[in-house]
Amino acid sequence: MDTSREVDRLRSALDRIARRRPSMPAPQVLVVAPGLELESGGSQPFHAASVGKVMTATLVALLVEQGRLGFDSPLGKLLPASDVDGLPAAPGVDVRTDVTVEHLLTHTSGLPDYFEPPRGSRTAVSTRTAATEPDRYWSPAALLDEVRRLPARERPGERFRYGDTAFVLLGRVVEEVTGEPFNAALRARVLEPSGMERSSTPYSDARSPADLEGLDVAPFWLGRHELSRALSMSLDWAGGGIVAPPADLVRFQRALHGGRLVSPETLRWMAAPRHRRRRGIHYGAGMVTVRFGEFTPPFLRGLPEPVGGLGHFATHLFYYPRQDAHVVLNFHAYRRMNQSFMTHARIAQLLAKR
Missing domain, CATH: 3.40.710 (Beta-lactamase)
Incomplete structure (x- = not known):
């Protein structure tokens, strides 16, 4: 036609x-x-942006197929206590044993989101605040510390709530399972096998604003702020x-x-x-x-x-x-x-x- x-x-x-x-x-x-x-x-x-979650999910699924973990694996068997302890949990919930990889992938973990926090709560790395410190690098540990400031939500599996917290934890799962930095594991197992020769993870690879000065990337805006050279976009990491x-x-x-x-x-x-x-x-x-x-x-x-x-x-x-x-x-x-x-x-x- x-x-x-x-x-x-x-x-x-x-x-x-x-x-x-x-x-x-x-x-x-x-x-x-x-x-x-x-x-x-x-x-x-x-x-x-969150289109990258498809690639992170693919990487996790690939590792499941290799027998390195299961969709039903609880976080406590995959991550050290420093990642999991202190994360907000509903009454009677133990994040180490009750939250699984599948809960994270399906946004049903019950964990609050640092990028769009619950009403009445704030983080330093939300849609409202991320642009206020454009030169700040956000490590996975720092992002999880922001989550620890938030109130608990539902029990795992109880309700769908979209968020980035789950994918920070999935990125850490990838690191613990492979023994490699998340970006290296993603590049070796997803980007390169797909032939994505011009693709990169610059915001989380960078450690100072100078590392982003020569980056070839189209402009994008968070509210009124253009952030294509902002180190604070490291908030996306595995998400x-x-x-x-x-x-x-x-x-x-x-x-x-x-x-x-x-x-x-x-x-x-x-x-x-x-x-x-x-x-x-x-x-x-x-x-x-x-x-x-x-x-x-x-x-x-x-x-x-x-x-x-x-x-x-x-x-x-x-x-x-x-x-x-x-x-x-x-x-x-x-x-x-x-x-x-x-x-x-x-x-x-x-x-x-x-």
Whole structure:
């Protein structure tokens, strides 16, 4: 089917978004499917934000397949007391024995989140405060210390609450199991096997602001603050510290869905939706499914349901199994999230016709 007219309309819509806010870069869009490749906004590497959680989850699942740990492994068997002791726990809950790897992957651990803390609580590394100290490096230990300042939430398995705390702990699990720094383990087991030659983890690899001065990365905003050279973005660590060009993210998805990283059975387990964060957004174990039919416009019903990852800066990485299509979006800021989903819905409509 000739979809050139729809592609031209999509390009025009992206141009209008760019003209509307000339102070921000144009959205980056890459769509790759058999007989179709649409690229807009350039190929500069960008901070993928929580899209990186898909890679962390893949790394953990790979280690499970190797027998290094289990999805049902309790944290106390994998981490030292210095990581686990003092973390907030509901009455009667022992984090060492009651919180498992699966709880962390599915955001059901009951642990509070340092980046979006419970109402009435504050941390020095939240959406409201992270930009106030842009030159501060956040180690995993320092992030967990911020968690210790927060009130306890639910019992493990009781309720879904999305957050970054779980993925800091998963990063530490990777380090303890492999005996390697998390970034090195991720690079050797996920990035390099996927052919992601231009991808890196600069914010957590850096130790001073000077280490980021020459970084090739697209600008992104947290509130009104542009933070592409901010050392404080080390707060993402194992929860999404990847900087990658769009094409590298497609390479990762091809490796993941092509069976080169984990088995098809394990991938199905990761992708299977378990909890709804909000209408249309459903979480599995480190992966997200988008159900456009749950969004308000009725004409979105019946569209394909892609699986992948979402990031705070309006970043998308999704795969459409039936269409064998890959979609990468970077809209540079949370305030553009609605625009990013409107664009993704148009892409889904285009792919549904193929």
